Amino acid sequence: MMTERYVEVDPGVELFVQDVGSGDSIVFIPGFTFTTEVFTHQVEHFSKTNRVIGVDPRSHGRSSITLEGNDYITHGTDLARVIDLLELKDVTLVGWSFxxxxxxxxLKQNGYDKVKSLIFIDMSPKALSTNHKEDWVEGPLNDIGAIYNTYLRNPAGQREFIKAYTTSVMVQRDVTEDELNWLVGQSLKTPYYIAANLFASGMFSDYREEAKEASETVPTMTIVADHWADTATTFTQKVSPKSSIEVLGGHLMFWEHSKKFNKLVEQFLSVEN
Known part of the structure; x- marks a missing residue:
C-alpha cells in the first residue's frame, strides 16, 4: 500500500513524499524540474522487495513552491530532513541527473552513517569545464549560457527547452505526443524563474571530491547514457575510481528501458548489499 505524505523541511515548506513497500530502503531523487512520477516503473518493481521512497524536491511537482532554497546545497539539507523524519537507515540513494x-x-553535509549504497544516474559531478572535449560536461560554455539566458526566461522558453531536450537527449525512440506533453508537463510544475535558479546552481556545482569519497566509502554504481558513454566512462574512472559503471539508453533510460535498468539495479544490490 502506498502512503503519500508531506514532510515539512522548513517553516511553511513541505516536500511531497511517496512511501511504499517494506524492507531495505531505496530513495529516488528526480532531476532538474522533474518529479517522482518519472520513477513509476521503479516504484512498482522495487516496492515488491524494498521500502521505496520517492521525493519531489522543493519547488518540484507537488512540493511547496518557494522562492528560497532553490539550490542543491538546500536540497541536500532537505533530503537529510526527509531521511531523519522517516527514520530511514541503511539507505540506497538513487539520484538522477541533478x-x-x-x-x-x-553526503558532504551528513556523511555515510545512514547510507548503505549509492546509484548515480547520468550526471557528472562537475557539469561545466573549459575542457569540454575531454571532461564529462553538460555542454560547451556558450551553449549552457544560451540555455540560461534564452530559454529559462519565460514558460514558453522552458517548454521549448524541455521538448528539445526530451527528443534529442532524454529518450532514444520517437515519443508520442501524449508522452511528450506528459514529460514537459512534469517540468513545468516548476516555474521558469525557479528553474533558472536550479539550472545555475547545478551548472556551477563541483562535487568531484564527494564523488571520489563516495566511491571509496560505500558500494557505488554510475549509469551513463549511450550518447556520451566514452567520455563519461573515462571521466568517472578518473574521478570515482571504485564506482562500477554501466551504459544504457538516453538520459531518461530508467523510463524508456525500465526492465533493463531495473535488472542492473537488482544485480548491483544483490552483489554489493
Missing part, C-alpha cells in the same frame, strides 16, 4: 547533486551534497 538529483545526483542532491545526493553528493547530502
Amino acid at each position: 538529483g545526483c547533486l542532491t545526493v553528493w551534497e547530502y
